[in-house]
Amino acid sequence: MSDSLDPRRKRLLFRCCHMGMVENDLLFGRFAKARLHHLSEEQVGRFEKLIEQGDNDLFNWISGKEAVPPVHDHDVMKMIKNFKNED
Template sequence: MDHDRLKRLMFRAHHMGSNENDILFGGFAAKYLMSLSPDQAERFEALIAENDSDLFNWVTSKAEVPDHLDHDVMAMIKKFVQSEAAPI
């Protein structure tokens, strides 16, 4: 994945819509985005295009993740939220 696309993803992850998601997804991106494979980065990009409130509920385990989004990157984000992210 090219540098410009990664920069755009980083920006989008820090400007999701809600402060909570900015913190969670921005924090995840800051720590892990550069180490994702190109396929994982594409899955991350698809995730952050989803509805803000749905994303928050999925990563905080308040709602079930739809099957098509329940993949390795979602698992990485959920683990980050549970064990590394600042409390919201």
């Protein structure tokens, strides 16, 4: 799958699989492997900015322990939350 990705998406996939917190590695890595090739360039940009946030913040937002800040409450965040709930 990653062989068919452009360099930008390959870097993003690598970053998603090596985030620092195991829980985030698993969720974001699986999401990236499954959905990254379907995202538009704009969505990839939002995804890149999202994963620049701290591991604890991301975990708390995805798990619902904290509200997602408006700047990150976008379609990609909703896709990740829906992906998490598909399991």
